[in-house]
Amino acid sequence: xxxxxxxxxxxxxxxxxxxxxxxxxxxxxxxxxxxxxxxxxxxxxxxxxxxxxxxxxxxxxxxxxxxxxxxxxxxxxxxxxxxxxxxxxxxxxxxxxxxxxxxxxxxxxxxxxxxxxxxxxxxxxxxxxxxxxxxxxxxxxxxxxxxxxxxxxxxxxxxxxxxxxxxxxxxxxxxxxxxxxxxxxxxxxxxxxxxxxxxxxxxxxxxxxxxxxxxxxxxxxxxxxxxxxxxxxxxxxxxxxxxxxxxxxxxxxxxxxxxxxxxxxxxx
Amino acid sequence: xxxxxxxxxxxxxxxxxxxxxxxxxxxxxxxxxxxxxxxxxxxxxxxxxxxxxxxxxxxxxxxxxxxxxxxxxxxxxxxxxxxxxxxxxxxxxxxxxxxxxxxxxxxxxxxxxxxxxxxxxxxxxxxxxxxxxxxxxxxxxxxxxxxxxxxxxxxxxxxxxxxxxxxxxxxxxxxxxxxxxxxxxxxxxxxxxxxxxxxxxxxxxxxxxxxxxxxxxxxxxxxxxxxxxxxxxxxxxxxxxxxxxxxxxxxxxxxxxxxxxxxxxxxxxxxxxxxxxxxxxxxxxxxxxxxxxxxxxxxxxxxxxxxxxxxxxxxxxxxxxxxxxxxxx
Amino acid sequence: xxxxxxxxxxxxxxxxxxxxxxxxxxxxxxxxxxxxxxxxxxxxxxxxxxxxxxxxxxxxxxxxxxxxxxxxxxxxxxxxxxxxxxxxxxxxxxxxxxxxxxxxxxxxxxxxxxxxxxxxxxxxxxxxxxxxxxxxxxxxxxxxxxxxxxxxxxxxxxxxxxxxxxxxxxxxxxxxxxxxxxxxxxxxxxxxxxxxxxxxxxxxxxxxxxxxxxxxxxxxxxxxxxxxxxxxxxxxxxxxxxxxxxxxxxxxxxxxxxxxxxxxxxxxx
Numbered sequence: 081x082x083x084x085x086x087x088x089x090x091x092x093x094x095x096x097x098x099x100x101x102x103x104x105x106x107x108x109x110x111x112x113x114x115x116x117x118x119x120x121x122x123x124x125x126x127x128x129x130x131x132x133x134x135x136x137x138x139x140x141x142x143x144x145x146x147x148x149x150x151x152x153x154x155x156x157x158x159x160x161x162x163x164x165x166x167x168x169x170x171x172x173x174x175x176x177x178x179x180x181x182x183x184x185x186x187x188x189x190x191x192x193x194x195x196x197x198x199x200x201x202x203x204x205x206x207x208x209x210x211x212x213x214x215x216x217x218x219x220x221x222x223x224x225x226x227x228x229x230x231x232x233x234x235x236x237x238x239x240x241x242x243x244x245x246x247x248x249x250x251x252x253x254x255x256x257x258x259x260x261x262x263x264x265x266x267x268x269x270x271x272x273x274x275x276x277x278x279x280x281x282x283x284x285x286x287x288x289x290x291x292x293x294x295x296x297x298x299x300x301x302x303x304x305x306x307x308x309x310x311x312x313x314x315x316x317x318x319x320x321x322x323x324x325x326x327x328x329x330x331x332x333x334x335x336x337x338x339x340x341x342x343x344x345x346x347x348x
Numbered sequence: 349x350x351x352x353x354x355x356x357x358x359x360x361x362x363x364x365x366x367x368x369x370x371x372x373x374x375x376x377x378x379x380x381x382x383x384x385x386x387x388x389x390x391x392x393x394x395x396x397x398x399x400x401x402x403x404x405x406x407x408x409x410x411x412x413x414x415x416x417x418x419x420x421x422x423x424x425x426x427x428x429x430x431x432x433x434x435x436x437x438x439x440x441x442x443x444x445x446x447x448x449x450x451x452x453x454x455x456x457x458x459x460x461x462x463x464x465x466x467x468x469x470x471x472x473x474x475x476x477x478x479x480x481x482x483x484x485x486x487x488x489x490x491x492x493x494x495x496x497x498x499x500x501x502x503x504x505x506x507x508x509x510x511x512x513x514x515x516x517x518x519x520x521x522x523x524x525x526x527x528x529x530x531x532x533x534x535x536x537x538x539x540x541x542x543x544x545x546x547x548x549x550x551x552x553x554x555x556x557x558x559x560x561x562x563x564x565x566x567x568x569x570x571x572x573x574x575x576x577x578x579x580x581x582x583x584x585x586x587x588x589x590x591x592x593x594x595x596x597x598x599x600x601x602x603x604x605x606x607x608x609x610x611x612x613x614x615x616x617x618x619x620x621x622x623x624x625x626x627x628x629x630x631x632x633x634x635x636x637x638x639x640x641x642x643x644x645x646x647x648x649x650x651x652x653x654x655x656x657x658x659x660x661x662x663x664x665x666x667x668x669x670x671x672x673x674x675x676x677x
Numbered sequence: 678x679x680x681x682x683x684x685x686x687x688x689x690x691x692x693x694x695x696x697x698x699x700x701x702x703x704x705x706x707x708x709x710x711x712x713x714x715x716x717x718x719x720x721x722x723x724x725x726x727x728x729x730x731x732x733x734x735x736x737x738x739x740x741x742x743x744x745x746x747x748x749x750x751x752x753x754x755x756x757x758x759x760x761x762x763x764x765x766x767x768x769x770x771x772x773x774x775x776x777x778x779x780x781x782x783x784x785x786x787x788x789x790x791x792x793x794x795x796x797x798x799x800x801x802x803x804x805x806x807x808x809x810x811x812x813x814x815x816x817x818x819x820x821x822x823x824x825x826x827x828x829x830x831x832x833x834x835x836x837x838x839x840x841x842x843x844x845x846x847x848x849x850x851x852x853x854x855x856x857x858x859x860x861x862x863x864x865x866x867x868x869x870x871x872x873x874x875x876x877x878x879x880x881x882x883x884x885x886x887x888x889x890x891x892x893x894x895x896x897x898x899x900x901x902x903x904x905x906x907x908x909x910x911x912x913x914x915x916x917x918x919x920x921x922x923x924x925x926x927x928x929x930x931x932x933x934x935x936x937x938x939x940x941x942x943x944x945x946x
Binding site for chain 2: 688691692694695696699702703706707779780781782784785786787788793937938939
Binding site: 111112115116119120123126127129130131134135138139257258260261264265268269271272276277281282283 | 713
C-alpha cells in the first residue's frame with residue numbers, strides 16, 4: 081500500500097477506535113444491554129423447554145438447536161443499537177452540515193465509527209451468550225475450526241449489515257422528519273423473519289418470501305451456521321450476506337449523495 | 349415583621365470519596381470512605397418584608413445550599429431558618445403556598461405547551477379558584493407584557509420571553525416572598541433590563557420580598573437595596589447597596605495620555621500600567637488627594653486625554669471575594 | 678382553604694385532571710409523531726402476536742396458554758403498561774430526576790411530591806400500548822360490555838401495580854446514586870415475565886411473581902379472573918395494588934429524606 085493510501089485508511093481506523101473507546105467508557109450503558117439480552121435468552125430458554133416438553137423436534141430443530149439459534153440470532157440486534165438514532169439526530173439537528181464538509185468519505189467514516197462502538201458492545205454480549213447458552217442448552221454445536229471461522233465471519237457480516245441498514249434508514253431524515261417509523265417497521269420485520277424464530281418455523285410461503293429479503297442475513301445466517309453447519313449451504317449464506325452488505329453500502333452512498341445535494345441546494 | 353430569618357444556619361454534607369483504581373473501587377463498595385464537606389457554616393441574617401436583598405458569593409460559596417434550606421428542599425444540619433413565620437424543613441408544603449421560586453436553570457413551564465396551559469396547571473397546583481386565577485393571570489399578563497405569547501408553545505419563545513413567563517408563573521399565587529436564582533442568566537441587555545424593571549415594580553406594588561442570587565452586578569444594583577455576601581459558607585458582608593457603593597468611591601482609576609512621550613513619574617504613586625506616552629493609576633482616595641494628583645499629571649507635559657473613574661461595583665465585589673478567600677481559615 | 682378530606686380529595690382531583698389534560702395537549706402538539714408512535718407500538722406488539730401465532734400453531738400451546746390466552750395477556754399487560762405511562766409518565770424517570778436534582782421544582786409546589794412528579798409527564802408511545810389492548814379485545818370473539826368493563830378494571834389494577842413497582846425500582850437512585858442499569862433491569866424483568874406464561878418458569882422462581890416482580894398481579898391472576906369472568910377477584914386485586922402503592926410511597930418518602938439531607942445524591946453544592 082502506498083503511504084498516501086495508508087494515511088487515508090488510517091483515519092477510518094482512528095475513527096473506529098475512538099468510538100470504541102468512547103463506548104467502553106460508558107460501562108453502565110452496555111451493562112443494560114447485556115442484562116436485557118440475558119433476560120431475553122433466559123425467558124426463551126423457558127419457552128423452548130415448555131414447547132419441547134411434549135415433542136423432540138419442531139421443524140427439524142431440537143431443543144438445543146432452537147436455543148443456540150436464539151442465542152446467536154439476537155447478538156447482532158443487541159450489539160448494534162443506537163446507530164440509527166445517532167445519524168438521524170445529526171441530520172435533523174442540522175449538525176450534518178458541519179460533518180459533510182470534512183475530508184473523508186462520509187458513509188465510510190460513519191460506518192467505521194458505528195463498527196468501532198458496536199464491536200465493543202458486542203463482545204460482552206457474545207461472552208454472556210456463550211455462557212448462558214452453555215448453561216441451559218449444553219455445549220455449542222461447534223464441530224470444526226472451519227465452522228467457527230465461518231460463524232465469526234457471518235456474525236461480523238450480520239453486524240455490518242445491521243449498521244448499514246440503520247445508516248440507510250437514518251439517511252432518509254434528509255427528506256422525512258419523522259423517519260423513526262421506517263426503523264420500527266424494519267426492526268419488526270427482522271424480528272419475525274429469522275430473529276425470534278428460525279425461518280423453517282414460518283409457514284411455507286412466508287418462509288420462501290423471507291429468503292429473498294435481507295432479513296435472514298441479519299440473524300438467520302450466523303445462527304444457522306452454528307446449529308446446522310454444512311459447507312455448501314453455509315458458504316451460500318455467507319455469500320448472500322456479503323451481497324446484501326454491498327447492496328446496502330451502495331444504497332447508503334446513493335441516499336447520502338442525493339441528501340447532500342439537497343442539503344447544499346436548500347441549505348438544510 | 350421579618351420575612352426571612354437565618355440563625356446560625358449550617359449544612360454539612362458527607363460526600364463519598366471516589367477512589368482511583370479497581371482495587372480501591374472494590375474496597376470502597378464494602379467500606380466507602382467519606383469526607384465531610386461544610387457547605388454552609390453558621391449563616392445568620394434577617395430580611396424584612398418587602399425588602400429586596402441580593403445574595404452574593406462566588407461559585408461554590410453555599411448560595412444554592414442556603415436557598416434550598418430556606419425553601420425547605422434541603423434540611424439544615426444546624427441552626428434555624430424561618431420564612432414567613434414557618435420552619436421550612438418542617439412545613440415545606442404549607443410554606444410552598446406563600447413563596448415563589450424562579451430557578452433560571454430549572455423551568456416550571458411545560459416546554460411543548462403554551463404558557464397558558466402551564467398557568468392553568470399551576471392554578472390547580474396552588475388551588476386557586478377559577479375566577480381569582482383568571483383575574484390574576486390577566487393582571488400578570490398585562491404587567492409582564494406576555495399576553496401575545498400566552499398561547500405560543502414555550503419552545504418557540506425567546507429566552508427573554510420565556511423568563512418573563514417563568515416569573516409570571518411563579519407569581520400566580522401571589523407569593524409574599526420570591527426567591528430567584530440567577531434569573532437573568534443568558535439574557536440579552538434589553539431583556540435583562542425588562543426583567544429588572546419588573547422585579548422592582550413588583551416589590552413596590554405588591555410589597556413582595558425578593559431574595560435574589562446573581563453573578564450579574566446589574567441585577568443587584570437595579571433591583572436590590574441590600575447585599576449579603578457569603579464566602580466559604582459564611583457571611584462576609586451584609587450591608588446596604590449604598591454602603592457597598594461607598595466602598596467603590598474609595599478608589600479611583602485615573603488614566604492619562606500625553607501628546608508626546610513623557611517621563612511619567614509621581615512621587616509615592618506607581619502606575620499599574622505604563623507606556624511611553626500614557627499611564628494608568630489606581631488611587632486610594634484616603635491616602636492621596638485626587639486634585640493634587642491631577643494637577644501633578646498636567647504639569648508633567650501636554651495632556652491629550654485624562655479620565656477619572658470610580659472603581660466598578662464589580663471589582664469591589666471581586667475584592668470582597670478575594671479577601672474572603674484570604675480569611676478562609 | 679378547605680382542609681377536610683373531601684376538600685383535599687377534590688383539590689387533588691382538580692390537580693390530576695389539569696395535569697392529565699396538560700399531558701394530553703402536550704402530546705397533541707406533535708400529532709404526526711403521536712400517531713407514528715402509537716402505530717409503531719401497535720406494530721411492535723403485532724410482531725410478537727405473529728410470533729406466538731406461529732409457535733402455538735406448531736405446538737398447540739405453550740405453558741398452558743392457548744393463542745387466545747396469549748392475546749388476552751398481551752392485551753391486559755399492554756393496556757396496563759400503557760395506562761401507567763400515560764397517566765404517570767415519569768414513572769421510569771423518577772431516579773434520573775432525583776439524581777439530576779430536578780426534584781426541587783416539585784418540592785417547591787404545595788402538592789405531594791410523589792404524585793406531582795410522577796404525573797407531570799406522559800409517554801407518547803404508551804398511548805399505543807394503551808390502545809393496543811382494546812384493539813385486541815375487540816378482535817377477540819365474545820366482546821361484551823361486561824368483558825370490556827372487567828378488562829378495564831383489571832388493566833387499571835395492573836397499571837397501579839406497574840406504577841408502584843417501577844417507581845420503587847426508580848427510588849433505588851436515592852440510596853445508590855446512579856442506579857440506572859439496575860432500575861432498568863428490574864423494569865425489563867417485570868415486563869418480560871408478565872408477557873410469558875407463568876408455567877414456563879421454574880417453580881423455584883415463581884414466588885418472585887407475587888413479591889418483588891409482581892407479574893402475578895399484573896398478568897397471571899388477572900388473566901384467570903378475565904377468563905372465568907370472576908368479579909370477586911377484582912376488589913382483592915385492588916387491595917393488593919394499594920399495598921404495593923403504599924410500599925412504593927413509603928420507599929419514596931424514605932428516599933426523599935435522604936434527598937433532603939443532601940447526601941448520597943452526587944452532592945451538588
